Amino acid sequence: MKELDFSRMFTLGQYLPGTSPLHRLTPQVKLIGIILLTAGLLVTSPVLGTLAGIGLLIILSLIAGIPMKFLFRNALPVLPFLILIALLQLFFTVAGNSPVLYSWGRFTITGAGVLNSLAIFLRFFALMGLLTLFTAVTPSREIGHGTENLTMPLARIGFPAHAFSLIITITFRFIPLLTEETESIMKAQTSRGARIGTAKNPVKRIISYMPILVPLFTASLQRAEQLAEAMEARCFRQGEERTRYVTYRYTLRDGIALGVSILFFGLFLxxxxxxxERVFIQ
Amino acid sequence: MKETLSIKKITVAGVLSAVAVVLGITPFGIIPWFSGASITIMHVPVIIAAVLEGPVVGMVVGLIFGVSSMIKAAVSPGGVLDPYFVNPLISVLPRIIIGLIAWLVYRGLKRWELPAVIAAALAGTFTNTVLVIGSLGLFANINWEEMLGIGFWPLFGSVFVANGIPEAIGAAIICTAVIASWKKIEGSTKKSSLEDIDGEDQE
Structure with a gap:
């Protein structure tokens, strides 16, 4: 029955409780920070900019007290693919004006090729580390609250800020519930004699998934309807007058974090x- | 534009987003296929959300699905293309558009309920296939010609035929089954007798 246990497969980021300055940042600042740094890493120059990002990542992981090993522990399975892609880039990047560093038969290594393959590695590791770090210091409820506080100013021009953050909160709340639901549907169908996912033939395999997927969807829709009714029955209303159990205050720490994020975004640009890096290519 | 989303739209969006994430972490979202590349049905919640609750809910579910697939690609990568999916232009943007297209198609054919659902599922899936592969070609900076021995457009075509079409058929079957049973489309299911009792109580 081990294959019916999905809870341990939940890998969409893992929160590591802690009291480091990074953990205690206001959720809004964490969100702005991750958005600025991700965007910055995507536009920055492939090698120098990304190296600066990895430098920042090392400092942040030291502040958060989260070992680098934790940030990259999932890199291993994808490493062979990365190496393969990087090697292909190395040999086959065609750039007319790039200096040829080495040539052997039809294989040529150009400056641009070295740069491209290096960039694939660095950018992947920088983004992987950053997102893992973010999920490690941010509990899921803070993501909902942060989104709401962050989008509140947009509510004046008609953006459903409160609704949007509520959707995110519901999503996080329902992921473990629906994982459990899937497990129990699977057990129920197996006990009725269903053979799930054992067929080698892909078409038969999809057909064997149907008795799981359709009940999963209808059960979720039922839960959504019940939740809506329960909320209405308790006089749930959207709007500014709602208060929260947890409130967040901006401190000096948040100002510094915001400053560092903006600084690095500027640096990446x-x-x-x-x-x-043109010197390598031309 | 003063009106915000109704409570039911909010809960359906939240729960269907959770289904999209759950499909990603259980083996049901990705099915190994003949062509080597696996086919996916993780975008089905987006289509169902768009058909049941409209474009805004569909796009929100698409957004959350896209972000979750981006985080998953970065945090626990498992495939050859995952390193490219950490780019939100590839993993997030196309998924938002699925909801919009599926809703537009459903809206346009609404007169024929069941064919409209099937058409919306097909359109939504093809949007996913075309836009994700298209944005890979645009933003991923891969030299397809040298890497795989074929150019980008032949690759695009073969992925579309080998993966896009079975994905679309799978999505259409699931969407039809779910929506038909949920909306109790005429002829597909009988009304339960419990609902009659509920109705009498309210009067």
Whole structure:
């Protein structure tokens, strides 16, 4: 029955409780930080900019007290693919004006090729580390609250800020519930003699999934309807007058974190605009 | 635009987003297929949300599904293309558009309820396939010609035929079954006798 136990497969980020300055940041600041840094890493120059990002990541993980090993522990399964892609980039990047570093038969290594393959590694590790760190210091409820506080100003122009954050909160609340639901549907169908996922033939396999998926969807829709009724019965109303059990206050720490995020976003853009890596390519 | 989303829309959006995430972490979301590349049905909640509750709910579910697939690609990568899915232009943006397209198609054919659901499922799936592979070609900076021996457009076509079509058929079957039983579309299911009792109580 081990294959029916999904709870341990829940890998969408793992929260590590702690009291580090990074843990105690206001949720809004954490969200702004992760958005700025992710966007920055995506636009920055492939090698120098990403190296700066990895530098920042090392400092942040030291502050948070989360070992680098934890941030990259899931990199192993994908490493062979990464190496393969990087090797292909190394040999097959065609750039007319790039200096040829090494040539052997039809394989040529150019400056641009080295740069491209290096960039694939660095960018993947930087983003992986950053997102893992974010989920490690942010409990799920803070993501909902942070989104709400962050989008509140938009509510004036008609953006359903409260509704949106509530959707996120419901999603996080229902992930473990629905995982359990899936397990019990599977057990129920197995006890009725269903053979799930054992067929080698993909078409038969999809057909064997149907008795799981359709009840899962209808059960979820039922739960959504019950939840809506329960909330209405308790006079739930959307709007500014709602208060919360947990409130967040901005402190000096948040100001510093915000400053550092903006600073690094600017730095990433600078690396992009500066194009200092051109020396390798031309 | 003063009116915000109704409570039911909020709960359906939240719960269907959770289904999309759950499909991603259980083996049901991804099915190994003949062509080597697995086919996915993780986008089905987005289509169902769009058909049942409209474009806004569909797009919100698409957004949450996209972000979760981005985080999953970064935090626990498992496939050859996962390193590219940490880019939100590839993993998030196409998924938001699924909801919009599925709703538009459903809306346009609403007169024929069941064919509309099937068409919405097909359109939503093809949106997913075309936009995700298209954005891979646009943003991923892969030299397909040299890497896989074929150019990007032949690859695009073969993935569309080998994966897009079975995905669309799978999505259409699931969407029809779920929506028909949920909305009790005429002829598909009988009304339960309990509901008659409820109705009398309210009067």
């Amino acid at each position: 600078l690396f992009r605009l500066g194009q200092w």
